[in-house]
Amino acid sequence: MASVFHDMMTLHDDNAAELASELLKANELPDEDGSVMTMVHKTIMNVRSLFNGLDESVLPGLIDGEKRNVSRYNEALKSPDITTNLVTLLTKQRDGLVQEVARMQAMTAKGERAQ
Secondary structure, eight states, X not given: OHHHHHHHHHHHHHHHHHHHHHHHHTTOOOOTTOOHHHHHHHHHHHHXXXXXXXXXXXXXXXXXXXXXXXXXXXXXXXXXXXXXXXXXXXXXXXXXXXXHHHHHHHHHHHHHHHO
């Protein structure tokens, strides 16, 4: 499970860097702390591993959080002021999250069938 968290942290860090670059092009200041979800994933990983390690029981919460992120992307894409470049970037990032959610859901389903 640690690899899933690391993959998601990397995805969110990459997404945050791409968004920061796009914001700078538009003369906007990006959040210097990076992706909030990266911090959440790191915190969950650290706390869970202290008590009982990471296992499939964390997937439902992670899936739920990523589904909320997909919803936030959908809301951002509805903005009337959004540029074409930003639409392209946000769509790519949202689609990447959708793929990761599907992968985690498949892992959950596989784990449920094994029980």
